[in-house]
Amino acid sequence: xxxxxxxxxxxxxxxxxxxxxxxxxxxxxxxxxxxxxxxxxxxxxxxxxxxxxxxxxxxxxxxxxxxxxxxxxxxxxxxxxxxxxxxxxxxxxxxxxxxxxxxxxxxxxxxxxxxxxxxxxxxxxxxxxxxxxxxxxxxxxxxxxxxxxxxxxxxxxxxxxxxxxxxxxxxxxxxxxxxxxxxxxxxxxxxxxxxxxxxxxxxxxxxxxxxxxxxxxxxxxxxxxxxxxxxxxxxxxxxxxxxxxxxxxxxxxxxxxxxxxxxxx
Numbered sequence: 001x002x003x004x005x006x007x008x009x010x011x012x013x014x015x016x017x018x019x020x021x022x023x024x025x026x027x028x029x030x031x032x033x034x035x036x037x038x039x040x041x042x043x044x045x046x047x048x049x050x051x052x053x054x055x056x057x058x059x060x061x062x063x064x065x066x067x068x069x070x071x072x073x074x075x076x077x078x079x080x081x082x083x084x085x086x087x088x089x090x091x092x093x094x095x096x097x098x099x100x101x102x103x104x105x106x107x108x109x110x111x112x113x114x115x116x117x118x119x120x121x122x123x124x125x126x127x128x129x130x131x132x133x134x135x136x137x138x139x140x141x142x143x144x145x146x147x148x149x150x151x152x153x154x155x156x157x158x159x160x161x162x163x164x165x166x167x168x169x170x171x172x173x174x175x176x177x178x179x180x181x182x183x184x185x186x187x188x189x190x191x192x193x194x195x196x197x198x199x200x201x202x203x204x205x206x207x208x209x210x211x212x213x214x215x216x217x218x219x220x221x222x223x224x225x226x227x228x229x230x231x232x233x234x235x236x237x238x239x240x241x242x243x244x245x246x247x248x249x250x251x252x253x254x255x256x257x258x259x260x261x262x263x264x265x
């Protein structure tokens with residue numbers, strides 16, 4: 001069998017016994033520097049490579065429709081290009097930087113649909129080519145857009161840094177405020193405790209004084225009643241008690257106060 005471009009070939013006799021050859025192995029196609037438009041209208045340059053083949057059962061339909069391999073291969077190439085342009089229009093320019101894998105899969109799905117046809121639609125057989133694999137080998141976006149994206153990313157990083165610093169400053173201020181509030185609470189609690197102690201001691205002292213006065217009053221009342229003393233006599237009694245209990249005490253009193261109980265009696 002004749003070697004055709006290092007492929008095994010199907011040999012088919014057609015009208016006037018013309019010898020037509022088709023590769024029986026995978027066919028490689030490289031679509032380089034394809035300029036397509038993103039969804040937002042900006043151009044994107046892509047390099048795409050894919051593999052396809054012609055199954056033996058589709059050889060006759062291809063010959064009847066396209067006459068020869070060269071014409072059919074040209075249709076396959078144009079159809080694949082159309083599918084790739086369609087995929088580019090599905091994505092915004094910013095997505096080409098972030099969703100390369102998703103875009104590649106979308107291109108493969110669209111190329112497969114274009115070449116193999118849609119099984120869910122009647123008379124949608126495509127161009128009788130079976131897609132094996134597709135790879136998005138390279139993509140380039142406009143330089144001015146890359147610059148704008150870099151500037152935007154730089155600004156976003158600056159904004160993010162500013163937000164982080166703001167959060168840190170707020171956290172520090174909140175912490176310092178909390179520490180100050182806790183310290184103020186401690187000082188307040190200490191002052192309140194000390195005040196409570198002082199009030200308690202003062203109250204106890206007042207009660208002790210009042211108790212002493214009450215006892216003294218009871219004693220004087222008993223003395224007055226027992227000895228039948230007048231008010232002046234009570235004063236003299238108190239003076240005598242003070243003189244006997246406090247050494248060196250001098251008492252000065254005006255008339256008609258008496259200095260001894262004997263004079264009163």
